[in-house]
Amino acid sequence: MSRPIVISGPSGTGKSTLLKRLFAEYPDKFGFSVSNTTRKPRAGEVDGKDYHFSTIEEFKQAIEDKKFIEWAQFSGNYYGTTIKAVKDVSEQGKVCLLDIDMQGVKSVKGTDLNARYLFLSPPSIETLRQRLEGRGTETQDSIEKRISAASAELDYAKTGAHDKIIVNDDLEKAYVEFKDFILNE
Numbered sequence: 001m002s003r004p005i006v007i008s009g010p011s012g013t014g015k016s017t018l019l020k021r022l023f024a025e026y027p028d029k030f031g032f033s034v035s036n037t038t039r040k041p042r043a044g045e046v047d048g049k050d051y052h053f054s055t056i057e058e059f060k061q062a063i064e065d066k067k068f069i070e071w072a073q074f075s076g077n078y079y080g081t082t083i084k085a086v087k088d089v090s091e092q093g094k095v096c097l098l099d100i101d102m103q104g105v106k107s108v109k110g111t112d113l114n115a116r117y118l119f120l121s122p123p124s125i126e127t128l129r130q131r132l133e134g135r136g137t138e139t140q141d142s143i144e145k146r147i148s149a150a151s152a153e154l155d156y157a158k159t160g161a162h163d164k165i166i167v168n169d170d171l172e173k174a175y176v177e178f179k180d181f182i183l184n185e
């Protein structure tokens with residue numbers, strides 16, 4: 001069974017860009033885990049496919065039973081990723097990719113998932129700021145928050161917590177390294 005791969009790095013470093021290319025090149029090889037939520041299903045959403053839908057009581061019980069890698073509450077609903085959801089992807093014969101932040105990385109390290117850890121780094125904080133501004137999706141306030149979270153992420157990467165660090169300077173070069181790490185266990 002393939003080991004799950006945890007991809008982290010500051011917001012705006014290019015994780016989505018690289019993942020999108022990887023999925024386009026290998027449509028069937030990878031999977032994302034199905035999240036749990038207490039919000040009601042929307043029209044067309046399938047339990048177990050779009051989300052694992054549950055009651056608040058069930059969700060809280062699962063938190064107590066330490067079933068989550070991470071969970072959070074947004075506008076009254078709970079959302080989270082269970083250890084089992086990641087294992088399910090591996091059992092389906094796919095490589096599970098987790099795109100999570102530093103806290104998530106630390107949590108995965110506390111499980112028996114035996115993951116591999118990849119950190120995507122911006123060439124500099126200044127470049128990161130330019131990319132976040134260039135993406136045009138964030139307010140100035142949100143950019144400042146992401147920049148300060150980025151410093152903490154970069155400090156954590158310096159502790160050697162990851163198996164591989166890729167600097168996303170030249171996109172083509174970064175993609176070659178990204179693919180190489182992911183495909184070669």
Ligand SMILES: Nc1ncnc2c1ncn2[C@@H]1O[C@H](COP(=O)(O)OP(=O)(O)OP(=O)(O)O)[C@@H](O)[C@H]1O
Nearest residue numbers: 010011012013014015016017131135168169170171
């Ligand atoms: N090597 C690169 N050179 C220049 N621009 C890049 C490069 N890689 C990504 N970008 C651009 O930087 C911006 C941020 O990239 P992306 O949205 O993939 O980041 P992300 O890490 O997924 O962020 P988030 O965690 O917030 O989703 C995008 O506008 C993207 O086109």
